[in-house]
Amino acid sequence: MDGTQFTELLPATRRALLHRVATAQSEGRTPSLVGAVMREGRMVWSAGRGEIAGAVPGPDTQYRVGSITKTLVAVLVMRLYEEGRIDLDAPLDTYFDTPEAGGATVAQLLSHTSGLAAEARGPWWERTEGALRPELADIFGERPQRHPAGRLYHYSNPGYALLGALVERLRGEPWGEALRREVLAPLGMDRTTLAPEEPCAEGWAVHPWADALLPEPAVDTGRMAPAGQVWSTAADLCRFAAFLLDGDERVLGPEAVARMRVPESGPQDPGWTSGYGLGLQLTRRNGRTLIGHTGSLPGFVATLWASPEEALAGVVLANRTSCPVVDPAAADLVDAVVSREPRIPRPWRPLGEVDSALLELTGPWYWGAAPFALRLCAGRGLELTPLSGTGRSSRFRAEDDGTWTGLDAYYAGETLTVVRSAEGAVSHLDVGTFVLTREPYEQGDAVPGGVGKAGWR
Structure with missing residues (x-):
C-alpha cells in the first residue's frame, strides 16, 4: 500500500458516522443496530447502538443477514465456473434433473432472469421450521415458471435454492460445508455460520403504534437455506466487502469477481438506478455505483454496499423485522467518508517497457x-x-x-x-x-460506403 493511502478515519468523520448509525437506530425503532466501514481492505470503524442481553452490540455480534447469503452462494457457483465444472450459459438441467427450472441457465438463475416464482409454494419458508426439507421439487408449486426464462428480471428465492443444490451435486457435500471450506475460512470469516453462535442478536418485531416488542422465529429454512440462512457480523461482512472489490486468489481472482459486478439484469428504473449482476445487487446513488446486497428475514435486516471506485464499504445490521432505514444508512456511511475524506489518488507511474x-x-x-x-x-x-x-x-x-x-x-x-x-x-x-479512421472522411480511407469525391466543401 502506498504511503499516501490512509485507512484511519478523522475524528470529525467518525462522529458523522456515529450520528448516522445512532439516527438509524432511533428513527428505525430497532432494538439494536451495528454499523461498520471498510476502507482499503480492512474495517476502520464500527459502532453499535441499543442493547443485546444488556450489552451494546459490537462488530463481532452475529445478526441474520438474509439474502446476503445469495452472494455467498454465487461465489461458490463462480468457483465451479472458474474450474471449468459448469458453463454459466448452460441450462441448469445439464448438471442434474431439474424440470422445475424450465430450461433456465445458471447465469439466469444467478441474475434473477430465470422466470421462476419469487417464493416457494408454501408454507411461508422464512417462518416455518424445517419446511420444504426433504425433496428439492417440494419447494415448487404447480406453476414454478412465472415468466419465460431470460425475458425479464423477476427476483426468485427458489432459484437460489436450486443453485445451492447445484453446488451440493458437484461438490458432493452440503453447500454450507463447501461455503465454510472454500470461502469463509480463506477470507477469515470465522463468525459467519448457518446457525447462530453467541454473542448473537435475537430477532424482534416492533409494534407499529407502540414501543413494544414481539419475538420473531429464527428457523432453519431447510432446502431454501441458500436464499437466506446465514448469520454473520459487521466485521466479517467488511472482510467479504474487501473480497468483492479486490478478489482473493484463494477464492476467486479479481477478474471473476469483477464479472459478478457487471449488470446482467435489473428493474427498469428511470435512469437505470439499479440492476443485478451474478449474485450482486448494483445501485447508483449520488453519482456513485455501489455493489453489494440487502437482506431480511423475520426479526432481521442487513445491508452491505461497497464502492469499487473508492475502495470503501458500509455495513449495517439490525434486529427488527422490516426496518427500511438500514439500506440507506449503509449507503450513507460510504457517502459520509467520501465527502469528508475522498480517496487520495495513487501515484502515477509509467507502464515500463512499451511495445x-x-x-x-x-x-x-x-x-x-x-x-x-x-x-x-x-x-x-x-x-x-x-x-x-x-x-x-x-x-x-x-x-x-x-x-x-x-x-x-x-x-x-x-x-x-x-x-x-x-x-x-x-x-x-x-x-x-x-x-x-485516422482522419475524418479522407479520400482513400476505409469508410463503409466510401467518401464523396468532392470532399469537404
Whole structure:
C-alpha cells in the first residue's frame, strides 16, 4: 500500500458516522443496530447502538443477514465456473434433473432472469421450521415458471435454492460445508455460520403504534437455506466487502469477481438506478455505483454496499423485522467518508517497457467526423474515449490472437481489430463492425460506403 493511502478515519468523520448509525437506530425503532466501514481492505470503524442481553452490540455480534447469503452462494457457483465444472450459459438441467427450472441457465438463475416464482409454494419458508426439507421439487408449486426464462428480471428465492443444490451435486457435500471450506475460512470469516453462535442478536418485531416488542422465529429454512440462512457480523461482512472489490486468489481472482459486478439484469428504473449482476445487487446513488446486497428475514435486516471506485464499504445490521432505514444508512456511511475524506489518488507511474507497435495505435481516431482518443493501458489493454464529451467509450482487454475484447459499456464483449494494409501499415480500427479512421472522411480511407469525391466543401 502506498504511503499516501490512509485507512484511519478523522475524528470529525467518525462522529458523522456515529450520528448516522445512532439516527438509524432511533428513527428505525430497532432494538439494536451495528454499523461498520471498510476502507482499503480492512474495517476502520464500527459502532453499535441499543442493547443485546444488556450489552451494546459490537462488530463481532452475529445478526441474520438474509439474502446476503445469495452472494455467498454465487461465489461458490463462480468457483465451479472458474474450474471449468459448469458453463454459466448452460441450462441448469445439464448438471442434474431439474424440470422445475424450465430450461433456465445458471447465469439466469444467478441474475434473477430465470422466470421462476419469487417464493416457494408454501408454507411461508422464512417462518416455518424445517419446511420444504426433504425433496428439492417440494419447494415448487404447480406453476414454478412465472415468466419465460431470460425475458425479464423477476427476483426468485427458489432459484437460489436450486443453485445451492447445484453446488451440493458437484461438490458432493452440503453447500454450507463447501461455503465454510472454500470461502469463509480463506477470507477469515470465522463468525459467519448457518446457525447462530453467541454473542448473537435475537430477532424482534416492533409494534407499529407502540414501543413494544414481539419475538420473531429464527428457523432453519431447510432446502431454501441458500436464499437466506446465514448469520454473520459487521466485521466479517467488511472482510467479504474487501473480497468483492479486490478478489482473493484463494477464492476467486479479481477478474471473476469483477464479472459478478457487471449488470446482467435489473428493474427498469428511470435512469437505470439499479440492476443485478451474478449474485450482486448494483445501485447508483449520488453519482456513485455501489455493489453489494440487502437482506431480511423475520426479526432481521442487513445491508452491505461497497464502492469499487473508492475502495470503501458500509455495513449495517439490525434486529427488527422490516426496518427500511438500514439500506440507506449503509449507503450513507460510504457517502459520509467520501465527502469528508475522498480517496487520495495513487501515484502515477509509467507502464515500463512499451511495445512500439501498440504505441503506434494511440492518439486520435475518428468515427466518421466524431473524434475519439485511444490510450494504451497496463497489460496491453486499450481504452477508447470520446473527445467531444459524448459518445461510446469502453476499455478493451488484449487477447492472444492480437485482437481486443470490450470490457464495459456498449462494446462489452465486442471485438476490436487493428486492420492493416497489404504492406503492413495500420489502415483502420474495426470495433464490432464500426470503422474508426485516422482522419475524418479522407479520400482513400476505409469508410463503409466510401467518401464523396468532392470532399469537404
